[in-house]
Amino acid sequence: MAAARRSLLAAALLALAALPAALAQAQAPAPAKGPPNVTAILEKGGQYATFIRLMKSTQQDTQLNSQLNGSSTGYTVFAPTDNAFANLKPGTLNGLSQQEQVSLVQYHILSQFYSTASFQTASNPVRTQASGSDGPYTLNVTANSNGQVNVSTGIVTTNVGTALRDQPPLAVYSVDKVLLPNDLFGVKPPASAPPAPSKKPSKGHGGSSEAQAPAGAGDAPPSGAPGGARWNFAALLLGAAAWLL
Numbered sequence: 001m002a003a004a005r006r007s008l009l010a011a012a013l014l015a016l017a018a019l020p021a022a023l024a025q026a027q028a029p030a031p032a033k034g035p036p037n038v039t040a041i042l043e044k045g046g047q048y049a050t051f052i053r054l055m056k057s058t059q060q061d062t063q064l065n066s067q068l069n070g071s072s073t074g075y076t077v078f079a080p081t082d083n084a085f086a087n088l089k090p091g092t093l094n095g096l097s098q099q100e101q102v103s104l105v106q107y108h109i110l111s112q113f114y115s116t117a118s119f120q121t122a123s124n125p126v127r128t129q130a131s132g133s134d135g136p137y138t139l140n141v142t143a144n145s146n147g148q149v150n151v152s153t154g155i156v157t158t159n160v161g162t163a164l165r166d167q168p169p170l171a172v173y174s175v176d177k178v179l180l181p182n183d184l185f186g187v188k189p190p191a192s193a194p195p196a197p198s199k200k201p202s203k204g205h206g207g208s209s210e211a212q213a214p215a216g217a218g219d220a221p222p223s224g225a226p227g228g229a230r231w232n233f234a235a236l237l238l239g240a241a242a243w244l245l
Contacts, residue, residue: 036068036170038068038172039061076109113169
């Protein structure tokens, strides 16, 4: 019996010794969550491989993930599905320069967090992260009374679909069309033709711009002038004298 009591006492003492450590572990705060990862969100969606590849090739995935760290306004991403890219004309993406591909991806990113409800109060035109020589690329967002949200670029219009994520600081919405910015895909105005060269007047031998008179024209008196009448009268007298002789 004595041995049994000593064993129970020893077990109780060990349990008491381990109690502070167990309490401290239970009270420790959970590790803080990092900013959301846009690539992981798209991969979980399962139908955005082309957009993920485009984001990675332009390094916009790492840039957005970095911007999300400490952002106060948040971001909104419109993610085109693989079918949306498949419906583009062949060569659309390959025909873009590297910088234009960057602009295309940035055109799908808004520098503000928009919930589905806040789209109804969005002030158009809405700025995107893309910009050019004429300033930021913009698009229009409209919502009807049924809560359906549409986004328009001036070239394409599509519905805003499923929310892959809608918690600050990042909202990601699926779209069935690639948002083509008018700045890249709009009709370019025809180039104006260069002005026709002006004709210069030809110069004479003396450097004067006036046309040269025919040779001898300046020596003969004009018809009907007094000098011409005297010349005709003298010729008549000579003719009469020759006849008399």
